[in-house]
Amino acid sequence: MSSAPLPRQSDDFPAWYGEVVRRAGLAESSAIRGAMIIKPYGYAIWEAIQRELDDRIKATGHENLYFPLLVPASVLAREGDLIEGFAPEVAVVTAAGGKELEEPLAVRPTSEALIWSTYARWVQSYRDLPLLYNQWANVVRWELRPRLFLRTTEFLWQEGHTAHETEAEALAETLTILHDVYADTIEQVLAIPVLRGRKSESERFPGAVDTYTLEALMRDGRALQAATAHYLGQGFARTFGVRYTGRDGRPEHPYATSWGATTRLVGGVVMTHGDDRGLRLPPRVAPHQVVIVPIARGDEDAEVHEAAAAVAGELRSAGVRVRVDDRPGHRPGFKFHECEVKGVPLRVELGRRDLAAGTVTVARRDRGEKEAIRLADVPARAAAMLDDIQASLLREARDEQRRRTLRDPGGYDAMVGYLRDAGGFAAAGWCGRRDCEARVKDDSSATIRCLPLDWEHPSAGACICCGRAAAGEAVWAQAY
């Protein structure tokens, strides 16, 4: 690992991001532009996210299944009326088995088409509903301006696809996923505070009646769409001929939802918590919550190594993910630096002098504080400190988001200036017309991130752009 200082966030955030991702061993580019290799440390973070999402997806009554990667062009084309946006992003298989294919196959950019063409076989009666299914999969969408984790030609995600008897049920499903699955994971596990809202029409998923979103604010003042849940109405059911016999014996179309969260969340963790020294991982997603660095010359100090192993064993018994870094080829200073770059929440230093005093030195990554702790207290204290770090990172990010949220911008020019500088979120009244939305975008490259749900103090009054009566409040920001 390079010991040259990282670029500073305030000087060049994109360079800082790229270097942190690289030096922390999260991911790297592959031979194919835009397709990334997720390295073990980055993948372990993704596995933690997967586990947490999967638990909540199942706890809310869903089951996992798996649909094929390749979708016949004709099936995808039927979706044409619904989804125009995808065509240019799609990768197409034209030959296989040593021959030209009669019909080209799309590598799935998302699976609505294939799944809804299958639901046509699965849904015959109202008794077959609801279908509450999810899949973990890879998808491909060609990216012209790729960025590790944030925009990649291939990414990993889960995509839920449900079918319901009534609109009310489908809408409730969308909000259950938004709040109980996504927001709960992202805030409580990733410690990333999110704004919950609906998308404006122009930012909706193609084919959706309503798109619900979670918007997070990164440390450079730009928004990251952290997860989305779509209420799709009956459009997919109509397009793919999904029809069932209702309770009254009449043919009906079910109501649909779809929802997804992706590997970009790993990028969100980096950009929400990282600082000029590297990553800062929330304990609940950290591959190693504690790294113990024995300070001993080579294998000389058997006592120190034994003590390190004993502490590690106790922490493991207490349910802590711990690693002993006893690599002989590296000095303690190198290991400390690596722990910092990799965002290990707690580093435990254990040397001869500590042992003699019956203590260890514990360093918190989030605040950089060091503390001597009695050996016997390590498991309990470490567990408490990990909880505190988890809570503290969320609090810090929440404060930062509040600080960077401009309420009552005091006029159009002030708002556009704020947005142009990527100051953060700007909240203001909006009339609901595309013209005004487009004008802000032209003037600042910012988009409406969402129309917030349950906003505490909705600003009444006029559209900040045109002065017409506001239909509600919108939150703008530049976005990833």
Place this chain on the structure above:
Amino acid sequence: MSSAPLPRQSDDFPAWYGEVVRRAGLAESSAIRGAMIIKPYGYAIWEAIQRELDDRIKATGHENLYFPLLVPASVLAREGDLIEGFAPEVAVVTAAGGKELEEPLAVRPTSEALIWSTYARWVQSYRDLPLLYNQWANVVRWELRPRLFLRTTEFLWQEGHTAHETEAEALAETLTILHDVYADTIEQVLAIPVLRGRKSESERFPGAVDTYTLEALMRDGRALQAATAHYLGQGFARTFGVRYTGRDGRPEHPYATSWGATTRLVGGVVMTHGDDRGLRLPPRVAPHQVVIVPIARGDEDAEVHEAAAAVAGELRSAGVRVRVDDRPGHRPGFKFHECEVKGVPLRVELGRRDLAAGTVTVARRDRGEKEAIRLADVPARAAAMLDDIQASLLREARDEQRRRTLRDPGGYDAMVGYLRDAGGFAAAGWCGRRDCEARVKDDSSATIRCLPLDWEHPSAGACICCGRAAAGEAVWAQAY
């Protein structure tokens, strides 16, 4: 679910297999020939297998990561000398992002090429070794004669790819994976007994120096290759220019292994344990280990439903995966039948009369026995019965495999006759020459499944085909 009887195994095994997979809700065909949809019940079995394999992969020191789906044709082509077998199976992306691609991209049939071209960057010094990595992924290999789970155009698997300093280490890795990861999972969890062995040269993975395999015997007397681990020597390192500075300062090539287990294991579970009434699932992979069927008319019998919920709660607390089937639209008989087809290890029937007597009726799927059990004893007895079913299915399959293994065939014609009838495994001396291997295949369609490791009573003497001195014993069978 159809209530027509299943085809009988002894009448038409392939028809039986197809119907069981369909009626149990494991998988179905998709619009693309050979690509299957894995349905929730089948996917839950796969998730259990994944969890068990993943635990063992990690326990033996490996980390997960993720490489891209699409591989530049030029990278795959470098592998040409090593892997000729793949070309006709590969699906090729020729357009993406709305344009013809300059270089076609292969959808990975396996990831050796991409991974070893990357290891060239990762391995510089002996200190970088070993690399012990695994990925969970989908792969595509065009199939002309597809069969659900067994041969599918796309399948899910894990593929391990390791790099080592010495040949001895790489060989030890291959055997650790074979025994401690694969055989342990397949025998102890899937209750499928396996023969452990090496492949003959003609059956080796292209590019492998040695392929180790686990061979299971299905109920129709045909073998299923359950998992393989390859010792790859230095071939991939040479081809992809992976070179490091050794301990003595000289440039060296690392030694490679790769190993994989796939969704075909789900098919193996079906064909090892299923009977004429449907699936029989080993409890350790059963999505529901116990299904409770309350016997009550509609919602009338609140008492019965409450008791069912209470029993379910106790079982859950005891760590049992349990489902209460209280669907109002179906009669108990239908539910019993469904439990049978789906191979639920234990079915608990609970009606008014049972309640009055303070008992429930418990039916074991493996033996079809029913027993009255006192309510208070259910959790402990159910746990014990599940353990017994797990052990019993393995024992039964082991007995079946022994019964169907022909030792000392008593001459070439007898062996070929046995193999032609798909009698099972036939073990006999083999001189090691391809000619003899090819002759058996021509005469019986059987192949050498493996040259067994640690065979208890190696038959000495002559090659059963040509009478020359045997190099060792081979096991033949018709194979999936």
